[in-house]
Amino acid sequence: MKESILSISEKTFILSALSETRRLDGRKLDEFRPMKIHFGSDWGCCIVTLGQTKVIAQVSCEVQQPKPTRPNEGLLLLFVELSPMGAPHFEAGRQSDLAVQLNRLLEKCIKDSRCVDLESLCITAEEKVWAVRVDVNILNHEGNLVDAASLAALTALSHFRRPDVTTTGEQTIIHDPAERDPIPITLHHHPVCVSYAVFDKGNHVIADPTAIEERVSEGQIVFGVNAYRELCGLHLGGNAPITLEMVNKYATRAAKRALELVTQMKKALAEDLKNRISGIEVGFRDCIDSNNRLSLGKDNFQIQLFTPDFKKERAKRASNIDVKEEKINDVMDDSSEDDSEPVIVSVGKGSAELVNQKKQDMKLRRKRKLQNDEGGKEYDVDESSSSEESDNLDKESEDTRKNGEPMSDSEIQVVAEYKGTENKPNENKVIANIELSGDSEEEETVLLHGEDLKNGSTEKGRGRCPKEEKMEGDEPHSRGWYSKPTW
Amino acid sequence: MHITVGDVVLPGDLIGEQDELKKVVYGPGLRVHQNQIYAVTSGIFKKKPDANYYYVDTFHQKRYVPVRSEDVLGVVTNKSGDIFKVDIGSSEQASLSYLAFEGATKKNRPDIQVGDLVFAKLVVASRDMEPELVCVDSYGKKGKLGPLPEGGFVFSCSLNLVRKILKKDYPLFNVLGKDISYEISVGMNGKVWVKAATIPQTIAVCNAILAAEHKTKDEIDEMSKQILKMLAYC
Numbered sequence: 044m045k046e047s048i049l050s051i052s053e054k055t056f057i058l059s060a061l062s063e064t065r066r067l068d069g070r071k072l073d074e075f076r077p078m079k080i081h082f083g084s085d086w087g088c089c090i091v092t093l094g095q096t097k098v099i100a101q102v103s104c105e106v107q108q109p110k111p112t113r114p115n116e117g118l119l120l121l122f123v124e125l126s127p128m129g130a131p132h133f134e135a136g137r138q139s140d141l142a143v144q145l146n147r148l149l150e151k152c153i154k155d156s157r158c159v160d161l162e163s164l165c166i167t168a169e170e171k172v173w174a175v176r177v178d179v180n181i182l183n184h185e186g187n188l189v190d191a192a193s194l195a196a197l198t199a200l201s202h203f204r205r206p207d208v209t210t211t212g213e214q215t216i217i218h219d220p221a222e223r224d225p226i227p228i229t230l231h232h233h234p235v236c237v238s239y240a241v242f243d244k245g246n247h248v249i250a251d252p253t254a255i256e257e258r259v260s261e262g263q264i265v266f267g268v269n270a271y272r273e274l275c276g277l278h279l280g281g282n283a284p285i286t287l288e289m290v291n292k293y294a295t296r297a298a299k300r301a302l303e304l305v306t307q308m309k310k311a312l313a314e315d316l317k318n319r320i321s322g323i324e325v326g327f328r329d330c331i332d333s334n335n336r337l338s339l340g341k342d343n344f345q346i347q348l349f350t351p352d353f354k355k356e357r358a359k360r361a362s363n364i365d366v367k368e369e370k371i372n373d374v375m376d377d378s379s380e381d382d383s384e385p386v387i388v389s390v391g392k393g394s395a396e397l398v399n400q401k402k403q404d405m406k407l408r409r410k411r412k413l414q415n416d417e418g419g420k421e422y423d424v425d426e427s428s429s430s431e432e433s434d435n436l437d438k439e440s441e442d443t444r445k446n447g448e449p450m451s452d453s454e455i456q457v458v459a460e461y462k463g464t465e466n467k468p469n470e471n472k473v474i475a476n477i478e479l480s481g482d483s484e485e486e487e488t489v490l491l492h493g494e495d496l497k498n499g500s501t502e503k504g505r506g507r508c509p510k511e512e513k514m515e516g517d518e519p520h521s522r523g524w525y526s527k528p529t530w
Numbered sequence: 531m532h533i534t535v536g537d538v539v540l541p542g543d544l545i546g547e548q549d550e551l552k553k554v555v556y557g558p559g560l561r562v563h564q565n566q567i568y569a570v571t572s573g574i575f576k577k578k579p580d581a582n583y584y585y586v587d588t589f590h591q592k593r594y595v596p597v598r599s600e601d602v603l604g605v606v607t608n609k610s611g612d613i614f615k616v617d618i619g620s621s622e623q624a625s626l627s628y629l630a631f632e633g634a635t636k637k638n639r640p641d642i643q644v645g646d647l648v649f650a651k652l653v654v655a656s657r658d659m660e661p662e663l664v665c666v667d668s669y670g671k672k673g674k675l676g677p678l679p680e681g682g683f684v685f686s687c688s689l690n691l692v693r694k695i696l697k698k699d700y701p702l703f704n705v706l707g708k709d710i711s712y713e714i715s716v717g718m719n720g721k722v723w724v725k726a727a728t729i730p731q732t733i734a735v736c737n738a739i740l741a742a743e744h745k746t747k748d749e750i751d752e753m754s755k756q757i758l759k760m761l762a763y764c
Contacts, residue, residue, distance in 0.1 A: 047617055050605045051645040052723070056683040060729050067733065346685060346736040348760045357763075 046132035049258050057259045061247045068253065069349040075251040075300060078191075080198055080311040081330040086225065087203030090330055091195040094253070095185035095345075100177060100195035102203040106166065106217070107174040117164020118174035121149050123192055129181040130254075141188075148189050148278055149179070152234050152267035153196055156275035160229035166208050166215055173205060175228065186253035189265055193236035198308050202315070203228055233305045234275040237297035239264045241283040248293060250300075253345075266294055268301035535577045539569040539586060552582065558597075559586025590688045594619040594719035596655035601675070603684070603717025604663065606646045616648060616663060619686070619719045624661035626650055631665045632672035640665075640677070647678040647723060649715050678715055682725025683732050689720050691743045702742050705754045706735055710761075730764035 057067065064072055076094035083089065087102030109116060123145045125133040133139070138146075153159070164173040177199060179192045204225035207218040240252035241262035252260060262283030267276025274294060279285050318325050343351050533545050545560065545567040556562060559571040569575065573588035594602070596618065607623060608615035614626040626648065631640045642648065650663035665675040695702055696716055703714065712726035712735050722739060726732040738757050745753055 047619075048605050048607045048645065050647055050684055051643070052647055052678075052680070052682055052684050054645075055681070056729070056732070060733075063729055065729060065733070069733075344737055344740045346683075346733055346740060348730060348733050348737060348757070348764060354760070 044131050044134075046130075049255070053255065054259050057256060058242060061242055061249070064247075066249065067255070067346050068344070069347040069353065070251075072247070073250045073296060074350070076187075078194065078304065078307065080194075080308060081327055082202060082311070082315045082325060084326040087199050089195060089198045089202055090182075090327060091191050091198065092330075093187055093191040093194075093251070095183060096187060096191050097183040098179060098181055098188070098191040098195045100179045100192075100199035102175060102177050102199045104173050104175045104203075104205045106171050109165070109169065109172040113161075114169040115165045115172075116161040117172040119154055119159050119161060120174060120176040121146070121154060121179070121196065122177070123149055123179045123181070125181050125184075128183070130184040133181070133184070144280075145188060145192060148236060148265055148267075148276070149193055149196060151276040151278070152193050152236050153177075153200075156232070156234045156267065156269070158197075158230050158232050158234050158269070158275075159200065160231055163229045164205075167210060171215060175200070175203070175205070184254060186255075186257050187238055187251050189236045189238050190251065193234070193267070194304060194308065197230075197233055197235060198312070200228055201230060201233070201308065201312055232269040232271060232273070233308070234267050234269040234273075235301050235304050236276070237266045237268060237300050237304075239266075239293055239297075241281065241285060241289075245284050245286065245289060248289065250296075264290065264293060266297040266301075268294070268298045270302050270305040272298040272302070533569075533575055535575055535584075537575050538573070539575045540572045541570050543569045545569060545575065545584075555581070555583045557583055557585030558595075559588060560584060587690075589690050591690065592686070592688050592720060593621075594689060596620050596624070596652050596661040597718075598652055598655045600655075600718040601649060601651050602663070602719040603647060603649050603678075603715055603721040603723060604719070605684075606642055606644055606648060609642075609644060614642060614648075616650070618661065618663075618717075619721065620661060622660045624650075624652070624663045626663040626665065630663070631676060632670065642677050647684055647715075649675050649678060649717065649723075651675060674715075678723055679713070679725065682713065682723055683736060684721055684723040685736055685740075686720050687722060687740060688743065689718075691739070692716055692718060692720050692722070695739065695742060701747060701750050702738065702754070705751055706738055709758050710735060730761055734758070734761045 060067065061072075066072065070076070079092045081090045081092075083101075085101075088100070090097065090099045092098075107118060109118065123142060125139065125142045125145075127133045127135050159175070164175065166172055177196050179196050181188055181192070204220070204227055206220060206225050207223040209216045209218070237250075238252070239248050239250055240256055240260035241248050241264065242260055244261070248264075249256065252263075257263070260281065260283075262279065262281030262285055264285060265276070265278040265280070266274065269275055272295075277290070279290075315325060349357075533539060533543060539545070548554075548562055548565045548567055556567060559569060559573060561568050561570050569586050571586050571588045571591070573586045573591075575584070576587045577584050596602075602618045602624075604616035604618040604624060604626075606614050606626075607617050612628050614628070615623045616626050618624050628634060628639050629636070630650075634640055648663075648665060650665045651667070652661055653664050654662035665677075666672050667675070694700065696718075706712070710726055710731045712724060712731065714725075714735070715723040717723075722736075724732055724735045724739075726735055734757050738754055741753055741757070742750060
């Protein structure tokens with residue numbers, strides 16, 4: 044069956060909603076759907092749900108001959124299948140384009156990043172190795188299959204236990220799981236995929252698109268990141284102009300999300316292990332109960348103004364703070380609500396400032412913009428330099444958190460103090476070494492003092508050519524360290 | 531009948547034998563085969579209170595089976611020859627002739643593109659033939675049929691929800707209409723088109739319709755109050 048056609052009205056509605064930074068299901072532009080992990084009763088079997096998208100992964104292993112080019116490494120095989128129960132347009136049999144793309148993305152993220160320790164899967168070099176096979180099946184397609192599939196594959200691999208093996212000189216004995224406990228597979232790191240969809244020539248980027256958002260999108264960005272913020276894979280699809288700055292900006296966000304996912308996965312694994320040890324029944328039974336559609340309390344719809352979590356948060360706030368109706372500032376991308384309560388903020392040692400919350404947010408946003416313009420590099424931005432009065436270079440500035448992610452709250456906290464130099468502030472400091480040709484007689488290289496820059500320049504870090512200073516500094520009280528030219 | 535009224539039936543269940551003497555009407559979800567009556571859909575086996583009319587009430591069915599003279603909302607997928615091909619969510623695409631519009635002639639064709647929405651009536655809907663639609667009634671007037679105006683949003687919901695909200699005294703539309711002014715078009719194939727003045731209002735109306743699936747008549751008021759409160763924040 045072919046995929047049902049997307050009407051013009053749906054397309055235009057989603058695009059115009061995005062231009063108002065609104066999504067159909069009430070999420071913010073960079074909000075992800077909640078991810079849930081359920082384990083089966085076998086080792087290496089798990090179901091991952093991302094909203095309505097549902098994916099099952101099963102790991103199995105077999106003894107095989109290794110590849111001749113890599114005789115002491117095991118084999119890792121990854122298969123993603125789009126089961127016809129996932130969507131009406133999924134067909135059994137020949138792999139569609141989407142299936143091929145999914146397979147390749149997962150291979151890039153999990154196999155090419157070499158997260159599985161293949162050498163530990165070797166039994167006898169050149170003869171017998173373990174071939175670990177991961178089968179991922181898409182049970183329901185409601186957008187963002189890559190994320191769900193990658194997490195499912197990774198969780199299944201982490202969950203799986205292979206039989207224990209003992210090799211004597213001639214014989215190889217594979218122990219029954221009842222006889223000897225099976226052993227887990229070693230994973231060096233945990234890479235997951237995080238996807239974004241791009242609209243309107245790169246002006247709107249949303250995280251974790253649903254099926255209909257994917258269909259309307261112009262481009263897709265998929266990052267393969269691990270918990271150590273290392274990029275393991277990158278895929279740019281579609282035909283939207285995606286810039287380097289965009290890739291950097293969303294890569295840092297994806298890294299944050301990957302860390303959350305891996306932490307969640309490890310927690311789920313630990314809980315499952317605990318349950319197994321203590322004898323509690325494990326299996327997919329809980330998975331079915333949680334999807335009870337007939338519950339009258341169902342409050343998560345495909346089309347809604349705000350997500351249930353957001354509504355709960357608002358209800359909590361409304362009950363805590365007894366105020367009149369607050370207006371939510373939904374225009375800013377991911378800022379928290381802007382209450383105009385003034386807040387005392389500490390600025391370095393022994394000084395504090397009474398800052399209007401909104402003003403703080405503006406500063407933060409400007410800072411964020413600065414960071415983003417720098418390509419998301421870690422950047423110690425002197426936050427108060429642009430608006431504050433002091434133009435002393437070696438002042439203590441607030442350090443931002445050591446990452447380029449957006450601040451969650453509008454509190455500025457002094458994490459570390461940046462001291463320009465450990466020495467006295469007025470010491471000689473070479474700001475810029477200006478290379479001059481040796482032939483010139485008129486120009487001399489001189490060392491610049493902090494005083495010169497205080498009097499002369501308005502932007503930090505810009506050295507001045509001594510010739511210029513000579514012109515301006517022809518006053519009787521000028522510095523005596525340089526000699527006037529005599530010719 | 532071995533299965534009594536009010537039982538849950540599955541496709542293939544044998545209900546009973548056809549009674550030749552009594553005049554019994556077998557409605558949707560039942561089929562007679564060699565004097566035996568079978569259920570062909572899953573649901574509750576019901577009987578109309580004052581008539582000998584039996585049927586199977588299917589809940590949460592999403593796949594539409596075309597029924598003659600129902601009004602449906604479809605998406606135009608193809609323009610070929612003299613007909614439009616329209617996707618109404620059934621197993622086959624329906625055909626809609628160019629001439630089945632008000633004031634249409636061979637020279638004067640309706641201005642409909644691929645991807646447009648049309649509200650049409652089924653005139654042919656049988657198991658063995660492809661469904662046919664028209665956008666004009668037997669007097670040649672369009673009434674409320676025809677292509678839908680631009681804008682708005684269309685979404686799918688289950689068939690029983692659509693039947694529920696189209697009932698005569700269902701308060702949902704009136705309650706929403708007190709605070710939001712909107713245009714709505716509901717197709718019996720589960721497709722609903724909503725257009726309001728702003729995007730949050732449109733989303734609010736869609737949300738209200740989806741939420742009404744699990745609510746009783748009395749809870750509609752409460753539910754729409756909550757949704758309108760959310761809307762006030764936007």
